[in-house]
Amino acid sequence: xxxxxxxxxxxxxxxxxxxxxxxxxxxxxxxxxxxxxxxxxxxxxxxxxxxxxxxxxxxxxxxxxxxxxxxxxxxxxxxxxxxxxxxxxxxxxxxxxxxxxxxxxxxxxxxxxxxxxxxxxxxxxxxxxxxxxxxxxxxxxxxxxxxxxxxxxxxxxxxxxxxxxxxxxxxxxxxxxxxxxxxxxxxxxxxxxxxxxxxxxxxxxxxxxxxxxxxxxxxxxxxxxxxxxxxxxxxxxxxxxxxxxxxxxxxxxxxxxxxxxxxxxxxxxxxxxxxxxxxxxxxxxxxxxxxxxxxxxxxxxxxxxxxxxxxxxxxxxxxxxxxxxxxxxxxxxxxx
Amino acid sequence: xxxxxxxxxxxxxxxxxxxxxxxxxxxxxxxxxxxxxxxxxxxxxxxxxxxxxxxxxxxxxxxxxxxxxxxxxxxxxxxxxxxxxxxxxxxxxxxxxxxxxxxxxxxxxxxxxxxxxx
Amino acid sequence: xxxxxxxxxxxxxxxxxxxxxxxxxxxxxxxxxxxxxxxxxxxxxxxxxxxxxxxxxxxxxxxxxxxxxxxxxxxxxxxxxxxxxxxxxxxxxxxxxxxxxxxxxxxxxxxxxxxxxxxxxxxxxxxxxxxxxxxxxxxxxxxxxxxxxxxx
Numbered sequence: 001x002x003x004x005x006x007x008x009x010x011x012x013x014x015x016x017x018x019x020x021x022x023x024x025x026x027x028x029x030x031x032x033x034x035x036x037x038x039x040x041x042x043x044x045x046x047x048x049x050x051x052x053x054x055x056x057x058x059x060x061x062x063x064x065x066x067x068x069x070x071x072x073x074x075x076x077x078x079x080x081x082x083x084x085x086x087x088x089x090x091x092x093x094x095x096x097x098x099x100x101x102x103x104x105x106x107x108x109x110x111x112x113x114x115x116x117x118x119x120x121x122x123x124x125x126x127x128x129x130x131x132x133x134x135x136x137x138x139x140x141x142x143x144x145x146x147x148x149x150x151x152x153x154x155x156x157x158x159x160x161x162x163x164x165x166x167x168x169x170x171x172x173x174x175x176x177x178x179x180x181x182x183x184x185x186x187x188x189x190x191x192x193x194x195x196x197x198x199x200x201x202x203x204x205x206x207x208x209x210x211x212x213x214x215x216x217x218x219x220x221x222x223x224x225x226x227x228x229x230x231x232x233x234x235x236x237x238x239x240x241x242x243x244x245x246x247x248x249x250x251x252x253x254x255x256x257x258x259x260x261x262x263x264x265x266x267x268x269x270x271x272x273x274x275x276x277x278x279x280x281x282x283x284x285x286x287x288x289x290x291x292x293x294x295x296x297x298x299x300x301x302x303x304x305x306x307x308x309x310x311x312x313x314x315x316x317x318x319x320x321x322x323x324x325x326x327x328x329x330x331x332x333x334x335x336x
Numbered sequence: 337x338x339x340x341x342x343x344x345x346x347x348x349x350x351x352x353x354x355x356x357x358x359x360x361x362x363x364x365x366x367x368x369x370x371x372x373x374x375x376x377x378x379x380x381x382x383x384x385x386x387x388x389x390x391x392x393x394x395x396x397x398x399x400x401x402x403x404x405x406x407x408x409x410x411x412x413x414x415x416x417x418x419x420x421x422x423x424x425x426x427x428x429x430x431x432x433x434x435x436x437x438x439x440x441x442x443x444x445x446x447x448x449x450x451x452x453x454x
Numbered sequence: 455x456x457x458x459x460x461x462x463x464x465x466x467x468x469x470x471x472x473x474x475x476x477x478x479x480x481x482x483x484x485x486x487x488x489x490x491x492x493x494x495x496x497x498x499x500x501x502x503x504x505x506x507x508x509x510x511x512x513x514x515x516x517x518x519x520x521x522x523x524x525x526x527x528x529x530x531x532x533x534x535x536x537x538x539x540x541x542x543x544x545x546x547x548x549x550x551x552x553x554x555x556x557x558x559x560x561x562x563x564x565x566x567x568x569x570x571x572x573x574x575x576x577x578x579x580x581x582x583x584x585x586x587x588x589x590x591x592x593x594x595x596x597x598x599x600x601x602x603x604x605x606x
Contacts (some may be wrong), residue, residue, distance in 0.1 A: 012577055152539065153565060155549050156535075156560050157357070198363070199362075208469065339503070342494075344494065346552070350493025352474055353489065353546075353547030354486050354490075355552060356547070357547055358482045366555070366559060367559070367583045367586055369551065371586050374591040379594065389605055393497070395500035396494070399525055400493070404591065408592070417602070424602065428598075432591075434522065435553070438523035442526055446533060450534030451565065
């Protein structure tokens, strides 16, 4: 059985294997540089449904089903289903779980949800409580916009620091044995708040959490930035990434070439006019389950530190004058 | 000439709004801008400072939402002069009734006919 | 407790300064030129209607009201067609401040929340932005009327 390492980290003695990864994305993501790495690119944001919320739910559901199909499994072959999304009461996940009928844990960690699910899924498997865990996370640009900001048809100008919520859902199947990349370590993040209240600058709200989790991880495991082929953050975007580098530098960690961000990978920022980059639970989920998983399988990378960051933002609470806390969870994936 | 002035005055009034959005706190939304323009326009109008702008710019001063504030203020003042205290209550609404009814009717009709594209 | 709060506040202040340094500045000049042009053009269209209605024999006030109603119609229509948000992306305040922007702020939420029904969806959301505008507009108007009444 795994054990706790240092103050915040967990090491797995029987590292779970990521056997399958699936991705579904919206049309804009499908026109981006990662188009080749996605399983399914939607032609429109409604996905044949009557509302965007129903479309997001269907996306999450279909990405989970596709994972089962790729592995020739039935719903009852999977022990647990872990999923989360950005909507109130995590409705997309709840309704997807209603359809799948697999014992379910609904998670909310804002855009850090996907890695939260990877961490918990790995703990469940390593603890011997399950042999197969299915996990998924989704976001949808239009459902998020209207819940967190403005109606989509409102003619307002997005500031340069704003990020574009990814329409997409990614799912992974974790198993106790098999071939593929393995999750060997994890670091659980603390909620960190350095007083950002700008709802259009999520990167700045999340960067301190990313720095906190990374530093805990390095301290707990005795590693440093150079111990990894790639440190991939979830959706800090252009602004958040610069801030993270600066915060790490202050603490004596220099990170340069091996730091990348899912929010920067998923779009062509110049051509697609995405300002600071992509965001949302789906961002990290589709970039990891698509691009990263295949790169790990092909052994282009041997050891990757995935750090998903979430801005724990509630419009009502921000209107009451509160600032926006952030959280970040990390997992180490080795190509095995 | 009237058309050029409308363009210039209207453009200038909008530019002030852009500066407010770009240079002040990030929590300024379109709703704040619109509320600010209506109340600001009404106050300027009550002080007699908005009418000259309307005389100069025509639609350039009427079409921005400060022009809506101007109508509200002038309606209230005129009705208060003629009808007294009751007029102070009814004047603003009377002067802007066409615009408000148009906003609700056209707004409703368009919202029912069309669906958002995202 | 006080010490800790003070340290926290210092850290936040320091962090805010860092963000100000790093965050990309809005292209103010470009935004202003666009706002000026878009706002000016919308008002120019308004002037054309005002001219038309005046020459059709409407009085000054009636012509203005008709112009406002026409512009509201256009703003609402362009929102329904999905064009106004594109204008807004470039025009910024130039498309928010004119009365067409007011129409946009009425149609956008009403249309988007239609899926939640006609009472709590369309009916309630239609006033998301228009509500505050009307509330403060009426308040200030009545206040001005009362002050005028008291002074004269």
